[in-house]
Amino acid sequence: MKILIIEDEQHAAESLEELILELRPQVIILASLSSVEDSIDWLSSHPSPDLIFSDIQLSDGNSFEIFREIDPGCPVIFTTAFNEYALEAFKVNSIDYLLKPIKKREVGKAIKKFEDLYQHQVVEELNNLKKLLANTEATSTQTLKKSRFLAKSGQTLVSIPSKDVAYFQAEDGVVFLYDFKGKRYIVNQTLEELTEDTDSNSFFRVNRQYLVHIDSVKEAHSYFKGRLKLELNPAGHDDIIISSNKSNLFKKWLDQ
Template sequence: MRIVIIEDEIFAAEALQKIILELRPDTKIMARLASIEEAVAWFGSNEMPQLIFCDIHLSDGSSFEIFKEIEIKSPVIFTTAYNEYAIEAFKVNSVDYLLKPLKKEEILKAIEKYEELKQDKLSEELQNLQNLLQTQMGSNSGNNTKSRFMVKSGQSIKTISSKDVAYFQAEEGIVLLVNFKGNRFAVNYTLDQLENQLDHKTFFRANRQLIVNIRAVKEVHPYFKGRLQLKLDPASEKDHIISSSKASAFKEWLDL
């Protein structure tokens, strides 16, 4: 198998190469590239690899610029320390999307996924992902209210209807979608963006960390200084407080 690694951190690139060669000793690492400029030049004058491992954040910008500059047909496994690029990654020839720090077992699963996907099946899966993206974008054209969200679940992407979302919760720089089964998925939106895209009859921006579905409000308790405390279903690990300035609007939303 011929592989190219695009990674601007030398130690990270060396560690990834070591793991790949441990997992697949017959692999040829064709190149280790550290920037958009270097990658565009290399792909413009060399044979395409069978697989690319590509970090999203490079020293001179986002690696997505590489795929805008030059046509690359090789499948890609993206790596990043951030999770907000999952949807954009699947617009390219993405087989998988791995969050740093990379784990050997996750790299193995990604390689096995690539190996299991024969070229025709790979093309079919990528086309299905692109169709799903187009369907989602089309469903929102001319309408600010989102009806569904795409999330990464294991090795695949699934859609979740807005009506199945209990709440969105910001947590350590990540926005999580929590459905009514209590499952949590990272989404590629900020709470500010979601506030403008959700049905305000169904969802309420409770505070800077929470947008809640009316069906997920289990109990409301008076709190200090005119504030309100929410109990959610499914339960949240955090206590969610509504400020006194929002309390009246929240009660009106609940039709209390």
């Protein structure tokens, strides 16, 4: 934790620093500043600290002038001999307000309050970041995968939703799209291109000839040498064999 102290009384600044380091030896005190002007200059030219302890009445004015001039980018714990500034203090990123003479116990409670708030904020921000990344990935995936396929039936062009595709079959250099009603269409894409264009959670390239939708899989039977024999609905026009190399991947895909 990196802390900045703003205090115009040297003895008070040194005393506060000692209390902080007794309570949290791992803390780094970045600087101890004594004026509004110095504080604005420092905050303008350095990365934000994690926390600021600030007196209110300084040698050249009121510390609120600092925070009206520049956003510190971190919480502030105010220290003062006067209680009439409490309301204004809480308008300027303040998380606590300590009256002088400052006691070790009060400083400890104030730091603990900051740590509790900060840790909660970090966890919340991490969770928000994870959600954002998940949403971004999902959106990116959706934009890359096609939701419809342009197909041809005779002289007619039709647009078929991805969810209505039972499987694609390559035959003699032509790729056919079969819907769940068993109707066949021609598509002007290779199976390799279609594999890239389809959602891998819904479609699986079982062999060189077939790219199948998970809802079209009727049954899978053990076959010779660790292979699988697949039955589709609607039925395919030849034996659909999955190699031993792909059979485990296919089983995991079915079990997702």
